[in-house]
Amino acid sequence: MPLDRRQTRAAAAVAAVLLLGAPLASSSVRTKLAGAYRGFVDPHSTTPAANVAPPAAEDEPLEPAAAEQVELEGDFSLADPEAPETFALGGVVTTLSDLPIAITQRTLRYVEHFGTDPEGREQFFVRQRRAARFREHIEESLRYAGFPEDLVWLAAIESGFVPQATSPKGAVGLFQIMPETAERFGLTISEDVDERRSVPRATEAALAYLAFLHEKFGTWDLALAAYNCGEGRLDEALGKARERLGRGPEEDVAFHEVASLKLLPKETADFVPKIHAFAIVAHNAEALALDDLDPLPTMRFAQIAVPAGTKLATIAHAAGISVAALREHNPEFLSERVPDAKSDVLVNVSPDVLAQALAALPTYLAKEEPPPAPAAEVLGATKSTTKGEAKSSSSGSASTAKPEKPVVSSAPKPKLKPAPMRPGAFVLSSGVIVEIKKDDAAAEVTLSARVEVVDPLKGRTPIPGATFKLEERRVAPAELTKGLDVAKRDLRALVLAEPAAKLRTTLSDKRRAMHQKALSAGPFLELSQRVFPKGHPMEGSVLVGPTEPADDMFLEPEPVWALETVVTLSGPVDAELLAGDLEAAFADTFIPLRAATLAKSSRATVGKGERRILIGWSSAPPTAKTDTAHHLAFMLACHNKLGRFHRALRHDKPMTGRLNCSLELAPHAAVAWVFAMPSMPHTNADIESTVDASIASLIADGPTDQELTAARGLLRAELARERESATLRSLPKSWVAARNDAILSGFDGADKKAIVESVKVLFSKDRRVVVVSD
Numbered sequence: 133m134p135l136d137r138r139q140t141r142a143a144a145a146v147a148a149v150l151l152l153g154a155p156l157a158s159s160s161v162r163t164k165l166a167g168a169y170r171g172f173v174d175p176h177s178t179t180p181a182a183n184v185a186p187p188a189a190e191d192e193p194l195e196p197a198a199a200e201q202v203e204l205e206g207d208f209s210l211a212d213p214e215a216p217e218t219f220a221l222g223g224v225v226t227t228l229s230d231l232p233i234a235i236t237q238r239t240l241r242y243v244e245h246f247g248t249d250p251e252g253r254e255q256f257f258v259r260q261r262r263a264a265r266f267r268e269h270i271e272e273s274l275r276y277a278g279f280p281e282d283l284v285w286l287a288a289i290e291s292g293f294v295p296q297a298t299s300p301k302g303a304v305g306l307f308q309i310m311p312e313t314a315e316r317f318g319l320t321i322s323e324d325v326d327e328r329r330s331v332p333r334a335t336e337a338a339l340a341y342l343a344f345l346h347e348k349f350g351t352w353d354l355a356l357a358a359y360n361c362g363e364g365r366l367d368e369a370l371g372k373a374r375e376r377l378g379r380g381p382e383e384d385v386a387f388h389e390v391a392s393l394k395l396l397p398k399e400t401a402d403f404v405p406k407i408h409a410f411a412i413v414a415h416n417a418e419a420l421a422l423d424d425l426d427p428l429p430t431m432r433f434a435q436i437a438v439p440a441g442t443k444l445a446t447i448a449h450a451a452g453i454s455v456a457a458l459r460e461h462n463p464e465f466l467s468e469r470v471p472d473a474k475s476d477v478l479v480n481v482s483p484d485v486l487a488q489a490l491a492a493l494p495t496y497l498a499k500e501e502p503p504p505a506p507a508a509e510v511l512g513a514t515k516s517t518t519k520g521e522a523k524s525s526s527s528g529s530a531s532t533a534k535p536e537k538p539v540v541s542s543a544p545k546p547k548l549k550p551a552p553m554r555p556g557a558f559v560l561s562s563g564v565i566v567e568i569k570k571d572d573a574a575a576e577v578t579l580s581a582r583v584e585v586v587d588p589l590k591g592r593t594p595i596p597g598a599t600f601k602l603e604e605r606r607v608a609p610a611e612l613t614k615g616l617d618v619a620k621r622d623l624r625a626l627v628l629a630e631p632a633a634k635l636r637t638t639l640s641d642k643r644r645a646m647h648q649k650a651l652s653a654g655p656f657l658e659l660s661q662r663v664f665p666k667g668h669p670m671e672g673s674v675l676v677g678p679t680e681p682a683d684d685m686f687l688e689p690e691p692v693w694a695l696e697t698v699v700t701l702s703g704p705v706d707a708e709l710l711a712g713d714l715e716a717a718f719a720d721t722f723i724p725l726r727a728a729t730l731a732k733s734s735r736a737t738v739g740k741g742e743r744r745i746l747i748g749w750s751s752a753p754p755t756a757k758t759d760t761a762h763h764l765a766f767m768l769a770c771h772n773k774l775g776r777f778h779r780a781l782r783h784d785k786p787m788t789g790r791l792n793c794s795l796e797l798a799p800h801a802a803v804a805w806v807f808a809m810p811s812m813p814h815t816n817a818d819i820e821s822t823v824d825a826s827i828a829s830l831i832a833d834g835p836t837d838q839e840l841t842a843a844r845g846l847l848r849a850e851l852a853r854e855r856e857s858a859t860l861r862s863l864p865k866s867w868v869a870a871r872n873d874a875i876l877s878g879f880d881g882a883d884k885k886a887i888v889e890s891v892k893v894l895f896s897k898d899r900r901v902v903v904v905s906d
Contacts, residue, residue, distance in 0.1 A: 207238040208392040208401070228415035230280040233353045233408050236388050238401075242409030247420045255292075256413055256422060262293035264427030266306065266331055273335050276679075277343065280352065282411035286338070286359075289406045295329050295463045304328040307338035317341060318859025324471035330464040332433055332480065333856070340860045353387035353404045361400040369395040433461065434486040434773065436493065437476035437848035441469050443500060450496040451481050451489035475872070476852045486773060490845040491838055546711040552866055558707060559866040561874065563693055564718040569702040576606045577703035579619050583631045584696045589642055591862045592694070598634045600626060609704055616717040619699065624721055628669070628799055631695045636673050639690065643674035652677050652807070654738035655746035655903045659805065662901045663731045663750040669724065669800045675748075678792040678807055685770065685850060686763065687796045689803075692722040693867040727752060728800040730899055739905040745816040746903040747823060748805040751893050753797060758890060760878030765890035766795045766804060767843040767850075768835050769827065774842050776826040777806060787814045787822065795894070804894050816904045827895045834884045844879060851875060 211226075224243060226235055245252035263284070270284045290308040291297035303310050305328035311321060317337040319327040327333045345355035348363065358366040373390040374383060391401040417423040438447060444465060448458040459465065461480040470477040481489055548558035548566070557567045585598035602622055607615035647653035656677040664670040676687040699718065701710075731750040754762040769776050770793035781787045788808040796803045808819045835843065851872040858868045 207241070208236045208388045210388060211235045211237055211240055224412065224416045224419060226412050229282045229408065229411040231282045231352060231408055231411055232280065233351075233404065234386065234388055235408070236391075236405060238391075239405040239408050239412070242402075242405050243412050246409055246413040247416065247422070253420075253422065256410065257425070259288045259292050259410075260414065260417070260422065261425050261427055263288060264425070265429070265431050266293060266295075268430050269331060269433060270306075270335050273339055277339050279339065279342065282414075283342065283352075283407075285407050285410040285414065286356070288410050289403065295331055295334075305334045306331060307334050309334060309337060309341075313337070313341060318857070320471070322471060324467050324469070325464050326466060327464050330462070330480070331431070332435075333464070336857065336860055350384070351387065353408075356404050356407060357387055357390075357396065357400050360403040361397055365397070365400075431461065432483050433480045434483040435478050435480055435849045435853060436486070436489050436845055437852040438470060438479055438493065439497065440471065440473040440475070440477050442477070442497065443469050446496045446500045447479055447481075447489070447493070450492040451485040452492075453481075453485055457482075475855065475869075476848050478849060478852045478856060483773060487842060490774075490842040493845065494841060546715055548707055548711045548714070549866065557698075558714075559870070560715055560718055561870045562719050562721050563697070563864070563867040563870060564721050565696070565698045566707075566714055566718075567698060567700040568705060568707045569700065570705060570707075571702060572704045574703040575608075577609055577612050577615065577701060577705055579605045579607065579615055579699070579701060581619060581623050581626075581697065581699045583623075583627055584698075585631050585634050585638075586694050586696055587638060588691050588694045588862070589639065592696075592864075595634060595638055598631065600631050602626060612705070612710075613713055616713055620717040620721070623697070623699070623718070624723075624725060627692075627695055627697060627721055628724055632690060632799075635690055635694050636670065640672055640674045643676065647674070647677055650678065654905060655744060655807065658736050658738050658903045659746055659748045659803075659901055662734055662736065662903075663748060663801065663803050665731060667729075668731075669728050670798060673798070675796055675803060675805070676794070679794070685766065685794055687794050688798065689796050690798050692799060693864050695722070697721060722799055724799055730801065731901060733898055733900050735902045735904075737904055737906065742809070742905055743816060744807070744809050744905040745819050746805060746807045747820065748803055748901045748903070749895050750899045750901070751802045751804070751896065753799060753802045754890075756874065757878075757881070758886070758893075760875050761882040761886040761890040762795070762802070762894060763847055763875055764840070764843050764882050765887045765894055766793075767846050768839055768887065769793075769830060769891065769895065770795075770804075770806065771843070771846055774839070774846065776830055777823060780822050780826045781808065781819065785814075785822075787811060787818060802894070816906065820902065824897075827891065830891050831888055834888050840884065840887070848876070 224247065226240075226243070246256040247253065266287070267284055270287065271281050274281050274283055287293050287306045290303075291306050293306060295306050296304075297306070297308065298304050299308055301310070304326060307328075309317075309319065309328045314321055314328050314337065317340050319330075319333060319337050321328065328337075342355055342359060345358045345363065346352060349355050349358055349366065354366065354370075369390050370385050372395050373379075373385045373393055374381065376393055377385065377389065379385065387404060390396060391404075394401075413420060413422065436447075444455050444458055444462075445468070447470075448455045451458065458479075458481070461482065465471070470479060548560075551557040551559040551565050554565065554567070556569070557565050559565055581602040583600045585595045585600075586592040587595050602619070605615060605619065644653065644657065647656050656675050660674045663675075664673050670690065673689050675689050676684075679687070699714075730752065767775065770778070772778055772791070772793070775793070777793060778791060781791055787810060789811050790807075790809045792807040794805060796805070806823055810816055810819050854863070855865075855868050855872055857863075858865045
């Protein structure tokens, strides 16, 4: 809608607010409103307008929104100390925001600015229009994190919802993340990529930082203040505030108190009121005639994994879109190719083109020229290239050709990977850490081991009283191989006994509370009891259950990486010479000595009133040989966009409004489950029969070539996503890399026949448990 019509509606809205005669927060408010009213233009009037600010350009500056305001006495006092949660400003309802932040006079002044001042209104309008592009993704992430959804307006104040925004201080992206913070939360910054510009990655990092700050400072206004000025600066300000207010070191200080004492930078003191005011105006947009937007189209994200160095043009052609459209979804890529990396790189595409991209990408990749080698590599390859050229040119002439030496092939020697942040330590493919303390003067080798249980739901912090040790053993260097065999047996018996039981107890209590909060306790606690019955090695374990929609297809109810296992060798030992022996000795540390008895088929009914169905299948955990096929089989059945279950239940017939699927993998069992809430007129029985039919068709016909290609691409993306988010999720990177490499290495052997066998194992009717609520 043209600006003059918006101004006309706004004039009427402001006039209505004035006529309401509601008490205002300060004497200046009514004057400001009246001034704003006089500033708007009636498009039908012939009277020339005076003092009307020109509309802000669509590409307004990227500095934080809102004009500078002079600080007034009492600006940070509460607007109504008696009833701050029910205060209303002249017809503008200030209690609609879900930000649990006290309203100050400063907040109300910014409400005036964004809601009634012509310049402020235009700032709000432009940012609100841009917000439509990313709001859905950010708000979904906030809901998943359990955060107030109005934190979405942090991006309005930080960047104006411009992913490419860059501040003079070096902050970048929607959430203006500084380089140090990016490194802290796992975002990559290089010549080829700046993940602070990525909407999904920056959102994930910003929310992780806010979670940390909220836990540290206790309130959202203080968390936002620390986000702006830094944790150390806020800690210092709070300490000074306690001294001035006569409070003890452990006593709370509110944001408005520390701001009133002028102990914060002015930018920070304004930052929190601006965000809160923006949220209030957004909830009152209709009343303030700010709702008549022409919003930008919503951007949605699906992800594919491509080899490092792939051209963006190749990906765009495979997806059937322009390079410009691909860049819009991936503003973090700074060259014509995705960055170099040790493994696949995630690329965002619209869900509308995901299927086409997955189907066409292998063909386009086969035609693409490899990226140019770095200069150092080119120089290093000069001699071998010359040899190759000479060999090629001489092959046409028998008289000049020289006999070649026979090539003797040999298997590569195993090498140990250095363990991150652990000098002198190495990580095995199983995730076991090996510490080498070389001492050539020692006559014997000392073998020891310890298992430290960490809390995977609390940033891998050690669980008190949960460190277990093996008794030291001394062996002669010549007997080291036998000594490793003994250590292997003892460690394997230890790890999945007391340490696993401690982890199980810690996680089960927390998971029960999480299920209660998510209203999924009845079905998932019942399923957990049935797949881990009395006498089962995992008795008492609780399944993870639903996580964010479209996320976390593969879960671990008892992640073995939380059993941090370290083997130490001290004495005359050579790490490289021992690589093969160490891998052989500790490859199956987390594999049970004997298989657990699997749950039998059963049914249960829990609760009444809400129609839900949870179908679970128990099976033995996959082996190294079947691991990849199991993952692909589950993707083919359950993926939220291309899986058979979703196609049958949500696309062919809209039978359910909610559908979650996951495969939970543990040392003693694998549990696949589907959770659905049937929509009228469909029933739980309809859901069950449709799932059964989908499994039967997948077993009878196997996956199509197109399905298998898509599943491979989706699994690559799933693994790359796990690797990229390892830092944020407090996952050990070495463990993630080892697991991903093992799964990817099995792609060649996971053909259609192997996948059908995995479907039979994962979804066996003999091991099916159905839990319903009618």
